Amino acid sequence: MQIDRVELADCTSPERIIAEILRQVPDLPTPVPIEELATAVGITAIHRMTTDNFEGGLITQPERRDGVILVNGKANRLRQRYTIGHELGHYLISAHQPGDSGQFACSKSDMNIRKADRDNRSQRMEAEANRFSAGILMPVIKFKTDMRAQGGPDLRHVVDLAAKYDVSKEATAIHYSTYHHDLCAILLSQNGTLRRIYKPTRFPFVEARIGTPLPHNSLSARHQTDGVESDDVDRGVWLANLHRPSSIREQALNLANGWKMTLLVVDDSDDDGEDELRDTFDVWENPRFPGKSRRR
Numbered sequence: 001m002q003i004d005r006v007e008l009a010d011c012t013s014p015e016r017i018i019a020e021i022l023r024q025v026p027d028l029p030t031p032v033p034i035e036e037l038a039t040a041v042g043i044t045a046i047h048r049m050t051t052d053n054f055e056g057g058l059i060t061q062p063e064r065r066d067g068v069i070l071v072n073g074k075a076n077r078l079r080q081r082y083t084i085g086h087e088l089g090h091y092l093i094s095a096h097q098p099g100d101s102g103q104f105a106c107s108k109s110d111m112n113i114r115k116a117d118r119d120n121r122s123q124r125m126e127a128e129a130n131r132f133s134a135g136i137l138m139p140v141i142k143f144k145t146d147m148r149a150q151g152g153p154d155l156r157h158v159v160d161l162a163a164k165y166d167v168s169k170e171a172t173a174i175h176y177s178t179y180h181h182d183l184c185a186i187l188l189s190q191n192g193t194l195r196r197i198y199k200p201t202r203f204p205f206v207e208a209r210i211g212t213p214l215p216h217n218s219l220s221a222r223h224q225t226d227g228v229e230s231d232d233v234d235r236g237v238w239l240a241n242l243h244r245p246s247s248i249r250e251q252a253l254n255l256a257n258g259w260k261m262t263l264l265v266v267d268d269s270d271d272d273g274e275d276e277l278r279d280t281f282d283v284w285e286n287p288r289f290p291g292k293s294r295r296r
C-alpha cells in the first residue's frame with residue numbers, strides 16, 4: 001500500500017483525510033488492514049503494552065516525520081484495531097498537538113468521546129480521532145451501500161456488519177444508527193439498566209434516561225433468550241405519545257456479560273413535528289459524562 005503524505009497534509013478534517021486516503025487507495029480492502037495503513041503513512045512500530053494507565057498512545061514530532069503507536073495489549077483485538085485507528089487520527093490531523101506531557105496518551109473514556117464543547121480543545125481532538133477511527137474502519141460510502149443491500153433496520157445486520165468490518169458491535173451500532181436511511185436509534189443496557197443511547201438528531205426524543213431501568217413494558221425488559229426478538233410496542237413506552245395511537249418497532253438482542261442491544265425504529269411519517277419542540281437535548285451520552293446532556 002502506497003500513500004502520498006504530501007497530499008494528506010492539506011486535509012484538515014478527519015473526513016477529508018479519509019476521502020484522500022480512499023482516493024489514493026480506491027481498492028482498500030474490507031476489513032481495513034489498519035496496521036498496514038499505519039505503516040504506509042509513516043508509523044514505524046505498533047507496540048502492545050501491558051498497562052492499565054492508558055488505552056492508546058502516540059509518540060511523534062510536531063511535524064510528524066514518523067510515529068510509534070502504543071496500544072493496550074490487554075484490550076480485545078477489536079478494541080485494539082479501534083485504538084490504532086484513533087492514534088492514527090491524532091497522527092494524521094496535523095492540528096492535533098499533545099499537552100504538557102509532550103506525547104498523546106489516550107484513556108478508555110477518550111475513546112468514547114463523540115461530541116465536544118467547542119472551547120474544549122483536548123475533548124475536540126479526542127472526538128476527531130474517534131471520527132477518524134470509525135470512518136476509516138467503516139468507510140461511509142461502502143457502509144451505506146451494504147446497509148441498503150440489507151434492507152430495513154435489523155440488529156442482525158449490525159452483527160453481520162461488525163463481522164464484515166472487523167469492528168465491535170457497539171462501534172458498528174453507532175455508525176448504523178447515524179447513517180441508516182430509515183430513522184432508527186440503538187440503545188445499550190447492562191443488567192437491565194440503560195447505559196447508552198445512539199441516535200441521529202432527527203430521531204425523536206427518547207424519554208428513558210441513562211442510568212435508569214429499561215421501561216418495564218418494553219420488549220427489551222422482558223427479552224431473555226438468545227437471538228433477536230422483534231415486536232411493535234406502544235410509542236409511549238420509549239417516546240413521547242402523539243395525540244393519536246401509534247406504535248414503534250422494537251428489537252432486542254442479548255450480548256455478552258449482561259449487555260443488551262435495543263433497536264427502535266420509527267416511521268418518519270408518524271412524526272408531525274410535535275417532538276421537535278420537546279427534543280431540545282441531544283441524548284448522546286458517554287460514560288465520561290454520566291447524565292450530562294448537551295443542547296443541540
Ligand SMILES: [Zn+2]
Nearest residue numbers: 106110126129
Ligand atoms: Zn486520543
